[in-house]
Amino acid sequence: MSEPENVGPAQAPIGETATPTGEPLVVLERVNKYFGSLHVLQDIDLSVARGEVVVVIGPSGSGKSTLCRAINRLEPIDSGRITVDGAELPEEGKELARLRAEVGMVFQQFNLFAHKSILENVTLGPIKVNGVRTAEAKDQAMALLERVGVANQAEKYPAQLSGGQQQRVAIARALAMQPKVMLFDEPTSALDPEMITEVLDVMTSLAREGMTMIVVTHEMGFARRAANRVVFMDDGQIVEESTPEEFFTKPRSSRAQDFLSKLLTH
Numbered sequence: 001m002s003e004p005e006n007v008g009p010a011q012a013p014i015g016e017t018a019t020p021t022g023e024p025l026v027v028l029e030r031v032n033k034y035f036g037s038l039h040v041l042q043d044i045d046l047s048v049a050r051g052e053v054v055v056v057i058g059p060s061g062s063g064k065s066t067l068c069r070a071i072n073r074l075e076p077i078d079s080g081r082i083t084v085d086g087a088e089l090p091e092e093g094k095e096l097a098r099l100r101a102e103v104g105m106v107f108q109q110f111n112l113f114a115h116k117s118i119l120e121n122v123t124l125g126p127i128k129v130n131g132v133r134t135a136e137a138k139d140q141a142m143a144l145l146e147r148v149g150v151a152n153q154a155e156k157y158p159a160q161l162s163g164g165q166q167q168r169v170a171i172a173r174a175l176a177m178q179p180k181v182m183l184f185d186e187p188t189s190a191l192d193p194e195m196i197t198e199v200l201d202v203m204t205s206l207a208r209e210g211m212t213m214i215v216v217t218h219e220m221g222f223a224r225r226a227a228n229r230v231v232f233m234d235d236g237q238i239v240e241e242s243t244p245e246e247f248f249t250k251p252r253s254s255r256a257q258d259f260l261s262k263l264l265t266h
Protein backbone atom coordinates (compact mmCIF):
# COMPACT_ATOMS: atom_id res chain seq x y z
CA MET A 1 0.00 0.00 0.00
CA SER A 2 1.24 3.47 -0.75
CA GLU A 3 1.97 5.79 2.15
CA PRO A 4 -0.77 8.27 3.05
CA GLU A 5 0.20 11.55 1.42
CA ASN A 6 -0.22 13.66 4.53
CA VAL A 7 2.41 12.01 6.66
CA GLY A 8 3.79 14.61 9.05
CA PRO A 9 7.40 15.71 9.09
CA ALA A 10 9.96 13.89 11.20
CA GLN A 11 10.13 16.35 14.08
CA ALA A 12 9.94 15.98 17.83
CA PRO A 13 6.58 14.44 18.62
CA ILE A 14 3.99 16.01 20.91
CA GLY A 15 2.83 13.08 22.99
CA GLU A 16 2.72 10.29 20.43
CA THR A 17 1.59 12.41 17.53
CA ALA A 18 3.82 13.80 14.83
CA THR A 19 4.17 17.57 14.85
CA PRO A 20 1.70 19.16 12.43
CA THR A 21 3.14 21.32 9.68
CA GLY A 22 1.03 24.37 10.47
CA GLU A 23 -0.34 24.49 6.95
CA PRO A 24 -4.15 24.50 7.22
CA LEU A 25 -5.97 21.51 5.72
CA VAL A 26 -9.51 21.91 7.05
CA VAL A 27 -10.73 25.48 7.51
CA LEU A 28 -14.10 26.62 8.83
CA GLU A 29 -14.81 30.35 8.65
CA ARG A 30 -17.77 31.92 10.41
CA VAL A 31 -19.88 28.82 9.91
CA ASN A 32 -23.52 29.06 10.95
CA LYS A 33 -26.13 26.35 10.93
CA TYR A 34 -29.73 26.35 12.11
CA PHE A 35 -32.24 23.57 12.66
CA GLY A 36 -35.39 25.71 12.52
CA SER A 37 -34.89 28.30 15.23
CA LEU A 38 -32.11 26.31 16.90
CA HIS A 39 -28.73 27.88 16.17
CA VAL A 40 -26.62 24.70 16.29
CA LEU A 41 -23.37 26.08 14.89
CA GLN A 42 -22.67 29.67 15.88
CA ASP A 43 -19.94 31.51 13.99
CA ILE A 44 -17.56 28.58 14.10
CA ASP A 45 -13.98 29.39 13.18
CA LEU A 46 -11.67 26.41 13.20
CA SER A 47 -8.50 25.64 11.33
CA VAL A 48 -6.95 22.20 11.44
CA ALA A 49 -3.40 21.85 10.20
CA ARG A 50 -2.07 19.02 8.07
CA GLY A 51 -1.06 16.24 10.43
CA GLU A 52 -2.87 17.78 13.38
CA VAL A 53 -5.12 15.76 15.70
CA VAL A 54 -7.96 17.80 17.17
CA VAL A 55 -10.24 16.31 19.82
CA VAL A 56 -13.69 17.90 20.03
CA ILE A 57 -15.35 17.54 23.37
CA GLY A 58 -18.54 18.95 24.87
CA PRO A 59 -21.94 18.21 26.33
CA SER A 60 -24.68 16.36 24.49
CA GLY A 61 -26.44 18.60 21.99
CA SER A 62 -23.57 21.09 21.77
CA GLY A 63 -23.20 20.55 18.02
CA LYS A 64 -20.24 18.18 17.75
CA SER A 65 -21.88 15.74 15.33
CA THR A 66 -23.35 18.57 13.29
CA LEU A 67 -19.86 20.05 13.00
CA CYS A 68 -18.48 16.77 11.63
CA ARG A 69 -21.41 16.31 9.28
CA ALA A 70 -21.05 19.86 7.99
CA ILE A 71 -17.36 19.31 7.18
CA ASN A 72 -18.40 16.31 5.12
CA ARG A 73 -21.38 18.09 3.54
CA LEU A 74 -23.76 15.54 5.02
CA GLU A 75 -25.37 18.63 6.53
CA PRO A 76 -25.70 21.89 4.58
CA ILE A 77 -24.64 25.08 6.36
CA ASP A 78 -26.54 28.37 6.31
CA SER A 79 -23.58 30.71 6.08
CA GLY A 80 -19.81 30.73 6.23
CA ARG A 81 -17.27 28.66 4.40
CA ILE A 82 -15.69 25.24 4.83
CA THR A 83 -12.68 24.18 2.79
CA VAL A 84 -10.67 20.97 2.70
CA ASP A 85 -7.20 21.42 1.22
CA GLY A 86 -8.29 24.74 -0.24
CA ALA A 87 -11.42 23.44 -1.98
CA GLU A 88 -14.97 24.12 -0.92
CA LEU A 89 -17.21 21.05 -1.19
CA PRO A 90 -19.91 21.47 -3.82
CA GLU A 91 -23.57 21.08 -2.78
CA GLU A 92 -24.16 18.00 -4.89
CA GLY A 93 -23.11 15.97 -7.93
CA LYS A 94 -20.23 13.75 -8.94
CA GLU A 95 -17.63 16.25 -7.80
CA LEU A 96 -19.16 16.06 -4.31
CA ALA A 97 -18.70 12.27 -4.17
CA ARG A 98 -15.07 12.64 -5.23
CA LEU A 99 -14.27 15.46 -2.81
CA ARG A 100 -16.22 13.84 -0.01
CA ALA A 101 -13.97 10.82 -0.38
CA GLU A 102 -11.12 13.06 0.76
CA VAL A 103 -12.81 13.22 4.14
CA GLY A 104 -13.02 9.81 5.83
CA MET A 105 -15.77 9.50 8.37
CA VAL A 106 -16.24 6.99 11.17
CA PHE A 107 -19.47 7.08 13.16
CA GLN A 108 -20.59 5.73 16.50
CA GLN A 109 -22.70 3.14 14.68
CA PHE A 110 -20.33 1.43 12.31
CA ASN A 111 -22.69 1.64 9.32
CA LEU A 112 -21.15 -1.30 7.47
CA PHE A 113 -23.16 -2.83 4.64
CA ALA A 114 -24.78 -5.84 6.35
CA HIS A 115 -25.19 -7.89 3.17
CA LYS A 116 -21.61 -7.45 2.01
CA SER A 117 -18.51 -9.23 3.27
CA ILE A 118 -15.88 -7.35 5.26
CA LEU A 119 -13.60 -7.33 2.22
CA GLU A 120 -16.40 -6.03 -0.03
CA ASN A 121 -17.21 -3.31 2.48
CA VAL A 122 -13.67 -2.02 2.12
CA THR A 123 -13.29 -2.43 -1.66
CA LEU A 124 -16.67 -0.96 -2.65
CA GLY A 125 -15.77 2.74 -2.39
CA PRO A 126 -12.40 2.53 -4.15
CA ILE A 127 -13.95 0.54 -7.03
CA LYS A 128 -17.17 2.57 -7.40
CA VAL A 129 -16.00 6.08 -6.58
CA ASN A 130 -12.27 6.10 -7.26
CA GLY A 131 -12.31 3.71 -10.22
CA VAL A 132 -9.69 1.39 -8.75
CA ARG A 133 -9.46 -2.03 -10.45
CA THR A 134 -10.92 -4.93 -8.43
CA ALA A 135 -7.67 -6.86 -7.93
CA GLU A 136 -5.84 -3.75 -6.78
CA ALA A 137 -8.70 -2.71 -4.51
CA LYS A 138 -8.62 -6.15 -2.88
CA ASP A 139 -4.88 -5.99 -2.28
CA GLN A 140 -5.20 -2.56 -0.72
CA ALA A 141 -8.18 -3.64 1.37
CA MET A 142 -6.34 -6.68 2.70
CA ALA A 143 -3.37 -4.52 3.65
CA LEU A 144 -5.68 -2.14 5.50
CA LEU A 145 -7.54 -4.96 7.24
CA GLU A 146 -4.14 -6.29 8.28
CA ARG A 147 -3.21 -2.88 9.62
CA VAL A 148 -6.33 -2.67 11.81
CA GLY A 149 -5.93 -6.31 12.90
CA VAL A 150 -8.93 -7.98 11.24
CA ALA A 151 -7.49 -9.47 8.03
CA ASN A 152 -8.54 -12.93 9.21
CA GLN A 153 -12.19 -11.78 9.17
CA ALA A 154 -12.19 -10.64 5.52
CA GLU A 155 -14.68 -13.22 4.23
CA LYS A 156 -17.17 -12.81 7.09
CA TYR A 157 -20.21 -10.55 7.26
CA PRO A 158 -20.45 -7.60 9.67
CA ALA A 159 -22.91 -9.33 12.03
CA GLN A 160 -20.36 -12.09 12.61
CA LEU A 161 -17.83 -9.62 14.06
CA SER A 162 -17.62 -7.99 17.47
CA GLY A 163 -18.38 -4.29 17.77
CA GLY A 164 -14.70 -3.46 18.13
CA GLN A 165 -13.84 -5.48 15.04
CA GLN A 166 -16.63 -3.84 13.05
CA GLN A 167 -15.44 -0.41 14.05
CA ARG A 168 -11.91 -1.26 12.94
CA VAL A 169 -13.34 -2.39 9.59
CA ALA A 170 -15.16 0.95 9.38
CA ILE A 171 -11.80 2.69 9.89
CA ALA A 172 -10.19 0.51 7.19
CA ARG A 173 -13.07 1.31 4.86
CA ALA A 174 -12.59 5.03 5.35
CA LEU A 175 -8.82 4.73 4.88
CA ALA A 176 -9.32 2.79 1.65
CA MET A 177 -10.47 6.03 0.01
CA GLN A 178 -7.09 7.58 0.86
CA PRO A 179 -8.66 10.49 2.69
CA LYS A 180 -6.78 13.68 3.48
CA VAL A 181 -8.48 13.93 6.84
CA MET A 182 -10.34 11.49 9.05
CA LEU A 183 -13.37 12.50 11.13
CA PHE A 184 -14.40 10.30 14.03
CA ASP A 185 -17.72 10.92 15.75
CA GLU A 186 -17.70 9.12 19.11
CA PRO A 187 -16.21 5.99 17.54
CA THR A 188 -16.01 4.06 20.80
CA SER A 189 -19.15 5.11 22.64
CA ALA A 190 -21.21 2.15 21.44
CA LEU A 191 -18.52 -0.36 22.40
CA ASP A 192 -17.97 -2.54 25.43
CA PRO A 193 -14.99 -1.41 27.52
CA GLU A 194 -12.67 -4.20 26.41
CA MET A 195 -13.19 -3.24 22.76
CA ILE A 196 -12.62 0.46 23.26
CA THR A 197 -8.89 0.01 23.68
CA GLU A 198 -8.40 -1.90 20.44
CA VAL A 199 -10.15 0.86 18.46
CA LEU A 200 -8.31 3.66 20.25
CA ASP A 201 -5.01 1.85 19.60
CA VAL A 202 -5.70 1.90 15.86
CA MET A 203 -6.58 5.61 16.07
CA THR A 204 -3.46 6.37 18.08
CA SER A 205 -1.27 4.67 15.50
CA LEU A 206 -2.97 6.63 12.71
CA ALA A 207 -2.26 9.83 14.60
CA ARG A 208 1.35 8.81 15.07
CA GLU A 209 1.69 8.17 11.34
CA GLY A 210 0.68 11.76 10.66
CA MET A 211 -2.98 11.44 9.65
CA THR A 212 -4.95 14.66 10.08
CA MET A 213 -7.79 13.81 12.45
CA ILE A 214 -10.83 15.46 13.99
CA VAL A 215 -12.11 13.25 16.77
CA VAL A 216 -15.26 13.72 18.82
CA THR A 217 -14.66 11.70 21.96
CA HIS A 218 -14.79 11.84 25.71
CA GLU A 219 -11.89 9.40 25.98
CA MET A 220 -9.44 11.53 27.93
CA GLY A 221 -6.66 8.95 27.74
CA PHE A 222 -6.78 9.11 23.95
CA ALA A 223 -6.95 12.92 23.97
CA ARG A 224 -3.92 13.17 26.23
CA ARG A 225 -1.99 10.61 24.24
CA ALA A 226 -2.81 11.63 20.70
CA ALA A 227 -4.34 15.10 20.48
CA ASN A 228 -2.40 18.22 19.62
CA ARG A 229 -5.38 20.33 20.60
CA VAL A 230 -8.68 20.03 22.44
CA VAL A 231 -11.66 22.08 21.27
CA PHE A 232 -14.46 22.42 23.78
CA MET A 233 -17.93 23.10 22.38
CA ASP A 234 -21.06 24.18 24.19
CA ASP A 235 -24.34 25.48 22.78
CA GLY A 236 -23.07 25.58 19.21
CA GLN A 237 -19.98 27.59 20.06
CA ILE A 238 -16.30 26.86 20.46
CA VAL A 239 -15.86 27.98 24.03
CA GLU A 240 -12.28 26.98 24.65
CA GLU A 241 -9.25 25.61 22.79
CA SER A 242 -6.06 24.39 24.41
CA THR A 243 -3.60 21.55 24.71
CA PRO A 244 -5.04 18.36 26.25
CA GLU A 245 -2.84 18.82 29.30
CA GLU A 246 -4.08 22.37 29.89
CA PHE A 247 -7.68 21.51 29.14
CA PHE A 248 -7.94 18.55 31.48
CA THR A 249 -5.94 20.06 34.34
CA LYS A 250 -6.74 23.80 34.11
CA PRO A 251 -9.88 24.42 32.05
CA ARG A 252 -10.35 28.19 31.77
CA SER A 253 -14.07 28.60 31.16
CA SER A 254 -16.66 27.81 33.81
CA ARG A 255 -18.60 25.78 31.23
CA ALA A 256 -15.61 23.50 30.60
CA GLN A 257 -14.95 23.23 34.34
CA ASP A 258 -18.56 22.26 34.91
CA PHE A 259 -18.51 19.72 32.06
CA LEU A 260 -15.27 18.11 33.22
CA SER A 261 -16.42 17.83 36.81
CA LYS A 262 -19.45 15.84 35.61
CA LEU A 263 -17.32 13.72 33.30
CA LEU A 264 -14.87 12.90 36.07
CA THR A 265 -17.48 11.98 38.62
CA HIS A 266 -19.24 9.53 36.30
Ligand SMILES: Nc1ncnc2c1ncn2[C@@H]1O[C@H](COP(=O)(O)OP(=O)(O)OP(=O)(O)O)[C@@H](O)[C@H]1O
Pocket residue numbers: 035038040058059060061062063064065066067
Ligand atom coordinates in the same frame (compact mmCIF):
# COMPACT_ATOMS: atom_id res chain seq x y z
N1 LIG B 1 -31.64 16.71 11.89
C1 LIG B 1 -31.90 17.49 12.95
N2 LIG B 1 -33.03 18.21 13.03
C2 LIG B 1 -33.28 19.02 14.06
N3 LIG B 1 -32.44 19.19 15.10
C3 LIG B 1 -31.29 18.51 15.09
C4 LIG B 1 -30.96 17.61 14.02
N4 LIG B 1 -29.76 17.06 14.28
C5 LIG B 1 -29.37 17.58 15.47
N5 LIG B 1 -30.27 18.45 15.95
C6 LIG B 1 -30.15 19.23 17.18
O1 LIG B 1 -29.00 20.03 17.07
C7 LIG B 1 -28.29 20.11 18.30
C8 LIG B 1 -26.89 19.62 18.12
O2 LIG B 1 -26.92 18.24 17.83
P1 LIG B 1 -25.61 17.37 17.64
O3 LIG B 1 -26.06 16.01 17.28
O4 LIG B 1 -24.69 18.07 16.71
O5 LIG B 1 -25.01 17.40 19.11
P2 LIG B 1 -23.80 16.57 19.73
O6 LIG B 1 -22.90 17.55 20.38
O7 LIG B 1 -23.23 15.68 18.71
O8 LIG B 1 -24.53 15.72 20.87
P3 LIG B 1 -24.23 14.22 21.41
O9 LIG B 1 -23.08 14.34 22.37
O10 LIG B 1 -25.49 13.83 22.11
O11 LIG B 1 -23.93 13.35 20.24
C9 LIG B 1 -29.12 19.28 19.30
O12 LIG B 1 -29.94 20.16 20.01
C10 LIG B 1 -29.92 18.38 18.42
O13 LIG B 1 -31.14 18.03 19.03
Ligand SMILES: [Mg+2]
Pocket residue numbers: 064065066185
Ligand atom coordinates in the same frame (compact mmCIF):
# COMPACT_ATOMS: atom_id res chain seq x y z
MG1 LIG C 1 -23.09 13.61 18.51
